[in-house]
Amino acid sequence: MRPETGQVLHFSEDPTIELFVPHVAPTSAMREPYVWAVGYDRCPDYWFPRACPRAMAWKGAATTAADADRIIGAGCGDRVHAIEYGWLKALMDVSLYAYRLPAGPFRVIGDDGHALVAEEPVKPLGPAEPVPDLLGLHEEAGIQLRVLDNLWPFWNEVTASTLKFSGIRLRNARR
Template identity: 35%
Template sequence: MSLLYHFSEDPNIQAFVPRLHPSHPSLPPAVWAIDEAHGPMYYFPRDCPRIAFRLKEDTSDEDKAYFLDQTQAEMVIAVESGWYAAIRNTVLYRYTFAAESFSCWDKGAGYYRTHPGVSAVYPLKIEPMGDLFSRLCEANVELRLTPSLTPLREFLLPRTLQFSMIRMRNARP
């Protein structure tokens, strides 16, 4: 059975009901989930801005050398240093779903959304994540702390890496 995940600071969600996505208001309501390989992008407090990047099939040799030759990590995630204490102190829960109610929306980012007509999704399991920094290390993620994500955002946009920019509305200017 394929599994998908959702991460939340709320340990008491019994059913996930489709809703509009604030970044994609033209899409019909859905429940969103992430695959295991991309799950570490969500090992953070919900509102924490972050940028995750990794190789993709057509990443240029120049971008690979500049961004990833100096690491053995599967993924690099940059976070603003002002969020350190919140990451350290957040209690996060992983909700596990069977994948049957979902279809892939973005393979490169690992995003899935429920099929049209699904009225609710019920978790198979809910478990606390524990120390988020330890979980990131276990997932072979390189974590980078920076005063502001804005310069990295501007630098990454024209590059050939797979990247996800999450909650950037909360990033420092």
């Protein structure tokens, strides 16, 4: 599930949103109200239940072969996502939806450009679309999906490496 040209996506477990209104996200360090969305490259970050903690790593221009082989695995692609066993059932059972939004009102935010924001209300281009088989989406995209007892040892290795990375909802991970 990726946006088409001229679109961005917003993923949600709520299929009834008719208008996205800027708000301050409870988890955001930013205090400005925004409508949040993602572009093509960062959609896989959201192929999860909303509250699911996930650690993600991928090759970047500065990634060493040693780090890529050690963390992603030799010959295992360019990207790996990890969740905890306690979230596997939710990953397989969640009803996740994607909203296609016009790209026009959105701008890149953050140093790494991981998210897009709009400062005005945005109407979806159509109804929410069910996001199919999240495991299948990972497989189709060539993204490894690891299931671990605890995310923190993996996260610590990733953040100390030369890989690019993102962690979402890590506060929900086991301690």
